Amino acid sequence: MDKLTISNLSLFYGQSQALHDISLAIHGRQIMAFIGPSGCGKSTLLKSLNRMNDLVPGCRITGSICLEDQDITQGLDVNLLRRRVGMVFQKPNPFPMSIYDNVAYGPRAHGIRNRKELDAIVRDALESAGLWEEVKDRLKSSALSMSGGQQQRLCIA
Helix, strand or coil: CEEEEEEEEEECCCEEEEEEEEEEEEEEECCCCCCCCCCHHHHEEEECCCCCCHCCCCCCEEEEEECCCCCCCCCCHHHHHHHHHCCCCCCCCCCCCCCHHHHHHHHHHHCCCCCHHHHHHHHHHHHHCHEEEHHHHCCCCEEHHCCCHHHHHHHHH
């Protein structure tokens, strides 16, 4: 079963059409790359997958984007969608808070409050992203003080 199915997707910024009738199936647990020249719509398409374009005035979409069997363009709560479809961009954008709190933000949003459980989640995520050894002694430091590569790995964690 495909994880995401895009059917006849077109996207408009006011009268200007940025995406033209795109149909595509994206499988789960596989890597896919979008390659093309600057301005061809790669980022616009990716932002559509978790409805980041909802924030752009005058933006409208026709067609459908289904996450498994649910059309994300038809009334799905955007917060529930973004819990399942995340984005990590080339330029990282961590929250202006501590390293620890950046990683704990997601689990806290899902209702996890137990400190020991959060500590374990944070450590596991930072280890998986190859960052634990570099930051374990400064988890309370601002994430904004990290290098660009570290910030990107933090966003992945």
